[in-house]
Amino acid sequence: MLNAIKRAVIVILGVILQFGFSIMIRLFFYKYLGIITLMYSIISVLIVLGILKDSTRLSSDLPWVILILIFPIFGTILLITLGRNYSKSKLLKNIFEYEEKYNKYLVQEDELKKEIDDKKLDNIRYLINRTNYFVSTNNEITYYNFGEKFYPELLKELKKAEKFIFMEYFIINKGVMWNGILDILKEKAAQGVDVRVLYDDMGSIAMLSANYSKELAKYGIKCITFNKLSPFRGIFMNNRDHRKITVIDGKVAFSGGVNLSDEYINVNSNLGIWKDNGIKIVGDAIWNLTVMFLTLWNANINEDKDITKFKYDFENNGKNNKGYVIPYGVAPLHKDLIGEDVYINMINSAKNYLYIMTPYLIIDTDMLNSLCRAAKRGVDVRIIVPGIPDKKVVYTQTSSFFKVLHENGVKIYKYTNGFVHSKVFLSDDVRAVVGTINMDYRSLYLHFENGIYMENVDEIKEIFKDFESTFKDSKKLDDKDVKTGFIKNLWQSILRLFAPLF
Numbered sequence: 001m002l003n004a005i006k007r008a009v010i011v012i013l014g015v016i017l018q019f020g021f022s023i024m025i026r027l028f029f030y031k032y033l034g035i036i037t038l039m040y041s042i043i044s045v046l047i048v049l050g051i052l053k054d055s056t057r058l059s060s061d062l063p064w065v066i067l068i069l070i071f072p073i074f075g076t077i078l079l080i081t082l083g084r085n086y087s088k089s090k091l092l093k094n095i096f097e098y099e100e101k102y103n104k105y106l107v108q109e110d111e112l113k114k115e116i117d118d119k120k121l122d123n124i125r126y127l128i129n130r131t132n133y134f135v136s137t138n139n140e141i142t143y144y145n146f147g148e149k150f151y152p153e154l155l156k157e158l159k160k161a162e163k164f165i166f167m168e169y170f171i172i173n174k175g176v177m178w179n180g181i182l183d184i185l186k187e188k189a190a191q192g193v194d195v196r197v198l199y200d201d202m203g204s205i206a207m208l209s210a211n212y213s214k215e216l217a218k219y220g221i222k223c224i225t226f227n228k229l230s231p232f233r234g235i236f237m238n239n240r241d242h243r244k245i246t247v248i249d250g251k252v253a254f255s256g257g258v259n260l261s262d263e264y265i266n267v268n269s270n271l272g273i274w275k276d277n278g279i280k281i282v283g284d285a286i287w288n289l290t291v292m293f294l295t296l297w298n299a300n301i302n303e304d305k306d307i308t309k310f311k312y313d314f315e316n317n318g319k320n321n322k323g324y325v326i327p328y329g330v331a332p333l334h335k336d337l338i339g340e341d342v343y344i345n346m347i348n349s350a351k352n353y354l355y356i357m358t359p360y361l362i363i364d365t366d367m368l369n370s371l372c373r374a375a376k377r378g379v380d381v382r383i384i385v386p387g388i389p390d391k392k393v394v395y396t397q398t399s400s401f402f403k404v405l406h407e408n409g410v411k412i413y414k415y416t417n418g419f420v421h422s423k424v425f426l427s428d429d430v431r432a433v434v435g436t437i438n439m440d441y442r443s444l445y446l447h448f449e450n451g452i453y454m455e456n457v458d459e460i461k462e463i464f465k466d467f468e469s470t471f472k473d474s475k476k477l478d479d480k481d482v483k484t485g486f487i488k489n490l491w492q493s494i495l496r497l498f499a500p501l502f
Helices: 002-028 030-054 058-070 072-082 090-105 110-118 122-130 147-159 176-190 212-217 286-301 338-349 365-376 392-399 402-407 441-446 460-472 486-501
Strands: 139-144 164-169 194-200 222-226 245-248 252-256 273-275 278-283 324-330 353-357 380-386 411-415 418-420 424-427 431-435 449-455 474-476
Touching: 030 058, 030 072, 090 286, 110 122, 122 324, 122 338, 122 449, 139 147, 139 460, 147 176, 147 245, 147 252, 147 278, 164 176, 164 286, 176 194, 194 286, 212 222, 222 286, 245 286, 252 286, 252 431, 278 286, 278 324, 286 324, 324 338, 338 365, 338 424, 338 431, 338 441, 338 449, 353 460, 365 380, 365 402, 380 418, 380 460, 392 486, 402 411, 411 418, 411 460, 424 460, 431 460, 460 474
Parallel strands: 164 194, 194 222, 273 418, 353 380, 380 411
Antiparallel strands: 139 278, 164 245, 245 252, 252 278, 324 449, 353 424, 411 474, 424 431, 431 449
16 A cells, blocks of 8 residues: 555656646746636637537536636646547557557458348447457356356466466455465466466556566566556546456456455455456457457567467357357447447347446446436346445445436346445346446546457356346335435536546
8 A cells, every 4th residue: 555655646746747837837927827818718619619529428528528618727738638648648559559450360250240140130240340359159158156256267277277378457466366376377487388467557556566567577477567657647547457358378268357356256355245257268259358468468568470379279160159259348549439339239129128237337328318218118127236335436426326217217226245346237138248347437438448248148047147146135226215415416416527537
């Protein structure tokens, strides 16, 4: 924690210097303050008009519009400091270039694409058309309804590694879980296995030292700290790597909501029972996750000239139909908001029921209206949220949506045993998404995320059982539960207004 405080202070000082520089300019040219203010006002109006003209998600852009119009100078500086200005980020430009470069490795089989078109599987067609990730049918899927069930399987498969281990996580925290993994990684690296670890700097700032990658290097483990905090790039550093991916020899892969920290396996959890999920893939779909990992890895250090060496060829490619699986990536570089669109497509296509688990519920009007419309047309829409929140301010924003959802027929459940960290969508015993994508602005708009879309996959039955069990451990909110007083309602409204900024 002391390390996190030190690094946060440096970043805060950098932000203060940025704003201080602007104030100094105003003081130095105080005689021309009126002209400067007028110029800022004109520029601000032009910026607002540009935002409105190009906006496809006005609810997320509206806070910027209000802030800039009320505080032209401060709002403009904040937009420049925190806004989506990718042109100044060498790393983000590199990631975009590698995504384009690696498209040739993600080729959709024509026969399978025709099958999907003929069956009019629109949710899959969207992913194929709007991303470069391919769908496959030759996969074995295993779903884990708690982190402590996921963890032993992860260790077992890591011990089998012979060629390479790729791990990409938002949080790594020293403790029982990470120590168990690290012991295996050290052993495998000593055997000559190519071991690579990529973790997010902000996500692990309170747990790891700034030089932790060098510590791992001593054991022969390659490590990259993603998007390292810098004093002059803003304290919020919005574009974080929130993915959770492990790929082992191209033969098996893991994903889901579980980070590498003890609370995720219910060791030393201070939020009651930590409800999370994991998923294992054996089959062709692994290649999507492998390319996803290598895109971010090589955008940082450009290590691999030929990535096909990491692809494992499974037998019966495309012939062994066990349902459709398509792991996909979400990035702030994408023109389409893939994470949100996949969720909205699932909401719109639901006919009988739609079940959701999410730790956060901070959504825009598109998502909100889709949920309400689904409930109005008779779909049984249920959303499970934490009973014990991890962040009170964020939970206040989450609870601000309860009343309108409840009034429109959406059923809200609180997980009374503790904290829900799972990010799972399930509809009609047919479709499911399991991954890292929360229902909040950070995941849907700002982060690098990953999800696994499944249709007509047998393991969906296990996901349904998980929901059934979790509903029993949850309280369904009634009219009284969703009511709020005047002060709380006002506070929620303020938080809702500026939620897209942060």
